[in-house]
Amino acid sequence: MKAIRVECDEALLERLDSDPAVQERGRSAVLREAARDFLRRRETREVDRRYAAGYGGSDSVRTELGGWDQEGAWPESWHEVPREGESGNSGSASPTT
Numbered sequence: 001m002k003a004i005r006v007e008c009d010e011a012l013l014e015r016l017d018s019d020p021a022v023q024e025r026g027r028s029a030v031l032r033e034a035a036r037d038f039l040r041r042r043e044t045r046e047v048d049r050r051y052a053a054g055y056g057g058s059d060s061v062r063t064e065l066g067g068w069d070q071e072g073a074w075p076e077s078w079h080e081v082p083r084e085g086e087s088g089n090s091g092s093a094s095p096t097t
Contacts, residue, residue, distance in 0.1 A: 006031065016030070
């Protein structure tokens, strides 16, 4: 690991140093974790932004795939097929379970 210098205002440093987790694990370990969390959140936001740019504001996907939701159909007898662990028709089976 490489040592770095981080400047921090006194009030924040005091709050950090008085935290029991910081006292147990050490300031450097907590700051490393905070840096990893920061980068992970930024990466997640970037993926979300790219997804929204690609799919969110456009009707192209809806236009391209439009109508497919009407193509699927459940067999007439789907409710007669017992679910795993059941021996017969309980009347409560659903196509999504």
